[in-house]
Amino acid sequence: MNFKRFGRPAAIAFVAVIALSSCAANEGDTASTGDGAESTLTGTLNAGGASSQGAAQEAWAAAFQIANPDVTINYDPSGSGAGREAFIAGGSGFAGSDSYLSEEELAGEFGACAPDTLAVDLPVYISPIAVIFNVEGVDELNLDADTLASIFNGTITNWNDAAIVALNPDATLPDLAIAAVHRSDDSGTTENFTDYLAQASTTWGEEASDTFPFGGEGAQGTSGVVSAVTNGVGTIGYADASQVNDLSTVALKVGDEFVAYTPEAAAEVVAGSPLVEGRAADDLALDLNRQTTNPEEYPLVLVSYAIVCNEYADAEQGELVNAYVTYMASEAGQAVAEESAGIAPLSAELSENVASILATVK
Amino acid sequence: MTTTVAATTIKARQRPGDRVFSTATVVSGSLILAVLAAVALFLLVESLPAFVAEADAFSGETNNFMEYVGPLVFGTVWAAILALLMAVPVAIGIALFISHFAPRKLAQGLGYLIDLLAAVPSVVFGLWGITVLAPLVRPFYVTLTEWFGWFPLFEGPVSGTGRTILTVAVVLAVMILPIITAICREIFLQTPLLHEEAALALGATRWEMISMAVLPFGRPGIISASMLGLGRALGETMAVAMVLSPSAEVIFQLLTAENPTTIAANIALNFPEAHGVGVNILLATGLILFLVTLVVNMIARVIINSRKAFSGAN
Numbered sequence: 065m066n067f068k069r070f071g072r073p074a075a076i077a078f079v080a081v082i083a084l085s086s087c088a089a090n091e092g093d094t095a096s097t098g099d100g101a102e103s104t105l106t107g108t109l110n111a112g113g114a115s116s117q118g119a120a121q122e123a124w125a126a127a128f129q130i131a132n133p134d135v136t137i138n139y140d141p142s143g144s145g146a147g148r149e150a151f152i153a154g155g156s157g158f159a160g161s162d163s164y165l166s167e168e169e170l171a172g173e174f175g176a177c178a179p180d181t182l183a184v185d186l187p188v189y190i191s192p193i194a195v196i197f198n199v200e201g202v203d204e205l206n207l208d209a210d211t212l213a214s215i216f217n218g219t220i221t222n223w224n225d226a227a228i229v230a231l232n233p234d235a236t237l238p239d240l241a242i243a244a245v246h247r248s249d250d251s252g253t254t255e256n257f258t259d260y261l262a263q264a265s266t267t268w269g270e271e272a273s274d275t276f277p278f279g280g281e282g283a284q285g286t287s288g289v290v291s292a293v294t295n296g297v298g299t300i301g302y303a304d305a306s307q308v309n310d311l312s313t314v315a316l317k318v319g320d321e322f323v324a325y326t327p328e329a330a331a332e333v334v335a336g337s338p339l340v341e342g343r344a345a346d347d348l349a350l351d352l353n354r355q356t357t358n359p360e361e362y363p364l365v366l367v368s369y370a371i372v373c374n375e376y377a378d379a380e381q382g383e384l385v386n387a388y389v390t391y392m393a394s395e396a397g398q399a400v401a402e403e404s405a406g407i408a409p410l411s412a413e414l415s416e417n418v419a420s421i422l423a424t425v426k
Numbered sequence: 427m428t429t430t431v432a433a434t435t436i437k438a439r440q441r442p443g444d445r446v447f448s449t450a451t452v453v454s455g456s457l458i459l460a461v462l463a464a465v466a467l468f469l470l471v472e473s474l475p476a477f478v479a480e481a482d483a484f485s486g487e488t489n490n491f492m493e494y495v496g497p498l499v500f501g502t503v504w505a506a507i508l509a510l511l512m513a514v515p516v517a518i519g520i521a522l523f524i525s526h527f528a529p530r531k532l533a534q535g536l537g538y539l540i541d542l543l544a545a546v547p548s549v550v551f552g553l554w555g556i557t558v559l560a561p562l563v564r565p566f567y568v569t570l571t572e573w574f575g576w577f578p579l580f581e582g583p584v585s586g587t588g589r590t591i592l593t594v595a596v597v598l599a600v601m602i603l604p605i606i607t608a609i610c611r612e613i614f615l616q617t618p619l620l621h622e623e624a625a626l627a628l629g630a631t632r633w634e635m636i637s638m639a640v641l642p643f644g645r646p647g648i649i650s651a652s653m654l655g656l657g658r659a660l661g662e663t664m665a666v667a668m669v670l671s672p673s674a675e676v677i678f679q680l681l682t683a684e685n686p687t688t689i690a691a692n693i694a695l696n697f698p699e700a701h702g703v704g705v706n707i708l709l710a711t712g713l714i715l716f717l718v719t720l721v722v723n724m725i726a727r728v729i730i731n732s733r734k735a736f737s738g739a740n
Contacts, residue, residue, distance in 0.1 A: 115698065145701035243586020243683060248672050250699035274699065281587055281671040281683045284695055288556070288668060295561040296587030 105132045109384045112140035113147020113160030114368050116252050116304070117189050121160065123404035124392050137388060144252055144368075151176065151183070151371055157385045159371040161185075162252030162274075164340065164349035176381065177373035185349040186418045188392045189368035189401070190408040192330035193257055194305040195314035198293050199223055201238060206231045208317035209264035215300060216244045216261065217268060217278045223298055231317070238298075245292045245301035248282030250274045256366040257302045263354040264363060304366070305330075306406020316364060319357035327408035329362035335411040336361055346374070346421045348414075365408070375426055382426045389425075393418040466716065473710030475703055483703045488674070495711050497676045499718060501686030505591055505666065506659035508680075509598035514652050517603055521610035522636060537611065544604035552668030555597040556589060560669065563596070564588030567681045581679045589671045591685040597665050602655035609654065613647030614640050646730045653726035660719050666691035689715040 111121075118141035125137035142150075144161040151159035154175020164185040174183045195212065197205055202223075207215075211227045214220040220227060224237045247254045251274055259272035270277040283292040286303045293299040293311060300314075305325050315322035323329055333356055340349040354363045370389050376382030391397045398409035410418070481489040488494045520540065524533045564584065571582035617640045625635040641648075672687030672695070687695075689711045697708055 143699035143701070145699060145704075149701050241583055241586060245587065245671075248667075248670075248687075249695040279673050279684045281585060281589065282673065283556075283587075283589070283671065284667050291556050292587045292589060292671075295557060296585075297564065298586050 105384060105387055106134040107380055107384050108136040108138070109157045109381070109388060110138045110140075111147075111156045111158045111160065112142050112150050113156075113371075114144045114162045114189075114252055115141035116162055116191065116366060117141065117160040117368050119306075119405035120189055120392075120401035120407055123400050124388075124397055127397070127400050128388055128391050131391075132387070135384065135388075143250075148371065157381055158373075158389060160189075160368060161371055162255060162366060162368050164347075164369055165371060170343075174373060176376060176378075178375040178377045181373060181375045182344060183371050183373050184344065184347045184421065185369040185371055186389065186393065186421060187334065187348055187350055187367050187410065187414065188370045188389065188418065189366075190330055190334050190410060191366045191368075191406065192305040192325040192327065192362055192408055193253055193260075193302055193364045193366055194308045194325050195300065195302050195316070195364070196290065196293050196308050196311040197300040197314060198296060198311060199238065199240065199298055199300075202235050203312050204232075204235065205312065205314045206317065206322040207314050209261060210267045212314070212316070213261040213265035213268035215242055216246065216280070217270070218244070218280060219267065240298040243281050243296050243299045245281040245283050245289050245296070245299055246276040246278075247286075247289060248276075248284050251285075252366055252368065253286065253302065253304060257364065259352070260354045260364045302364075304406070316362065318361060318363060319359050321359035323359055323362050325362050325364070327402065327406075329360060330365040330408035331411050332358075333361035333363050333365055334367055334408075335414055346424070348417060348421065372422075372425055374424070379426065386422055386425045390419060390422045393422070469709060469713040469716060472706055473713045475706040476710035479703050479707060483707065491707065491710060494674070494707065495689075495714050497674050497686050498689045498692055498711055499714060500676045501591075501672075502660055502688040502690070502715065502718065504678075504686060505594055505598060505688055506656050508592065508595035509602060509659045510652060510656050512595060512599040513603050513606055513655060514648070516599075517606035517651070517655075518610055518648060520603075520607045521614055522640070524607075524611050525614040526632070526636060526640065537608075540604050540607050542604075543600070544608070548601065548662060548664040549668070551597050551601055552665040555593060555665060555669035559596060560588035560593050562588075563593055567592070571681060579678060579680050582681065583683075584681050585671060585683040587671065587683075589669055590681050590683075591670065591677075592680040594666055594670045594685075597669055598659045598662055601662065601665065602658050605658065606651045606655040609651035610644065610648055613644040613651070617643045649726060649730055653723060656722060656726075657719055660688075660722065661690055661715065662688075663690040663694045667694040689718075 118139070121139035121141070125139060128137060129135055139160070144163060147156070147159040148161050148165065148169065150156045152169060152172065152174055157176065165183060170182060174181070177183060195207070207228070208231060211220065211231060214227065221242055223240045223242055229237055254276050255272055255274040258268070258270065258277065261268040262270060262272050276282070281292060281299070283289045283301070286307045289301045289303050290307055290309065290311065293301040313325060315324040333353060334350060336356065336358065337350045337353040339347070340351045343349055349369070350367055352363070352365065352367060353361070356363050370392060372385055372389055373382070376385065393410060393415055395409070395415065398407070398415070401407045402409050476491050479491060484490070484494050520536070524536055528536060564587070567584045567588060567590070570580050571584050574580040575582055621639040621643065622635055625639045630638060666688050670685055670687055670691060671683055672691065673684040675684065675686060677684055677686050693708045693712060696704070700708055
C-alpha cells in the first residue's frame, strides 16, 4: 500500500480534528449565568471529593467559567474520603463529600482555613436513589423497607416469596431466583442505601457502610449496576435515579402509601430532615429522616455536601470559593445540575439557608 | 581450554560513535533495573503500614492483611489458570493451523487477524463481557447446573446476570489468545525442515509428524508463550473489574453470583474511594501481585530450562 498517498490526508484530518475539538468550554455561546456585569473574579480553584457530584460539578464549572472567564475550576472526583483528606490537609479549596465532617475531623485543624476557624458542611447536591428491577412480566413493584432489606441481605431469594406477593397483589410474580445487584466498588450510593435499610427496616441487621456488607451480585459503578440489571434475569439493584434509563423502578412504602421516586419527593425529605445535633449553628449537616411516614417524601436519597471554611487563610481563595459554591446552591446552579446530572433541586428554604451561611464565608 | 586465545584479543581504537552507543545501551539496561527496583521499593515502603494495620481497617470479618489478601491471591491465580486452560489448546490449534495446515494466503490473513485481537483495549473486552457474553452464556450455565450440578465446580444457583468467574475466564482467554498464538506460530515455523521431512519419510502421517517433530521441538516455546499469557491474565484489571461479580471469599463454584475476585480488579474497584491506611492495604496487595507474577515467571523459567534437554532444540 502506498503509505504517503493515504498517510498525508489522514494526518491532515487528524490534526484538524484535534485543532477544532480543542476549543475550550468557556468560549461557548451564551453567558447565561452571572448578573450581567463584568466579572472581576480571577484565579484557579482546585477542589475534589465525591464522585457522585462529578457530573454536576462539570456542568457547574463550565457554566461558572463562562460567566467568569478568568476563573478556572478543577474538580477531581477522587471520592469523598480522599476529598475530605485533601481539604483538611489544605490541598484544595473545598471538598465535595457524601458524608459530613465527623466530630473527629472537626476537632482537628483545617489547612486551608484561617487559624482557629472551622469548616462547615453545606448540602448542595440531592439525588434520589432508585431501586431498579428487571423481571419479565412485572412493570410495577411495591416494596417496604423490611422486604427490600431481606432481598438484599439474601433472606428472600425468590420473586414469588409470600412477602413480595403480599405487597403486590395485582402483579404476577414468577417463580424465579432473585439476583440482587450491589455496587462492588465503595460508594456513597451504597452508604445511603444501607443507611436507609438500617434505619427504616428491622431486618437489615448491619450498619450503614460504603462497602456493601452482604454477598450477592456485585457490579462496578452506577453504569455497571444498571447494565447488570438490564442484561440479567430476575435482577434488582439500586442506582442514582438519573442513570436508570428505561428500567422499571420500585415504589417504596412510606407511611401507608407506596411512593415512587421523584425529584420533588427527594427534595421534600431533605427539607423535612432535622440538622445533626450538637454542631455549630452554621453547619447544615442533615440527619436524614429515613423513617419518614409522610407520603410526600421519598426517603432513599443521597445528599452530598460542599465542605468550606468559615474563613480562608487566603482571602482571594475565600472569595472564589464563596462565589462558586453560592452559584452551586443558587436556583440557576441547581437547574443546571438538574438538567445535566438529574439532581433534585434544593428546596427554596434550604437554598436560602445555604446562601445566608455562604454570605459570611470569606 | 582456550585461555590463550582470550589473552590476545585485538583492541580496536574507540570511535566517539562506539562510546556513545555502548554508553546508551548500558544506560538503557541499567534504567530498566532501576525502574524495577524503584517500583519494588515504592510498593514495599507503602505497604508496610498495611501489614501492621488494626482489624478495623479492614471491612467485613477480615482481621489482618493475610486474611484479606488470601482470597484475592486465590482469585487471581484461579481466574488466570481457568483462562489458560481454555486459551492454550485453542492457541496451539490456531498456531498449527497457520503454520502447517492452512493455505499460505489464508494463513497470512489469519495471522494478522489474531495479532489485531491483541490490539483491542481491555475496556472493550470488558464492555463486550457484560453486555454480550454474560447474557449469552447464562442459559448455557443453567443447563450446565441442571446436568452437572452434582459436580462441585458447577453447583448452582446460577448467577442472575451471568457475570461469573467462568465468564471472566472466557474473556481473559480471548485476551491472552493472540500472544500465545503468535509465539507458538513462530516456534512451530522454526521446526527444522529436516526433522519434519524425516518423519514424513518414515511414513508418518501429518498428525504423527506434528506430534513427533513439531510439538516436542516447540514445547519450551509453548510453555513460555503460556507464561506470557498467564502474566497478562494475572495482571488484567479492567475487564475483570467490569465483568466479575466479586466477593472476598475463596469460592470454587464457577457459576454462582459470588466469585473470588482478583488483586488487580480489587485495587481498581476500591482505590478511587480509598483513603488513609486503606490505600496502603491496596498497595500491599499490589506488592503481593508483584511477587505472585515473579514466582510464576520463575517457575516457568525452571520448567523451560529442565525441559530443554528433551526437546529437539539441541
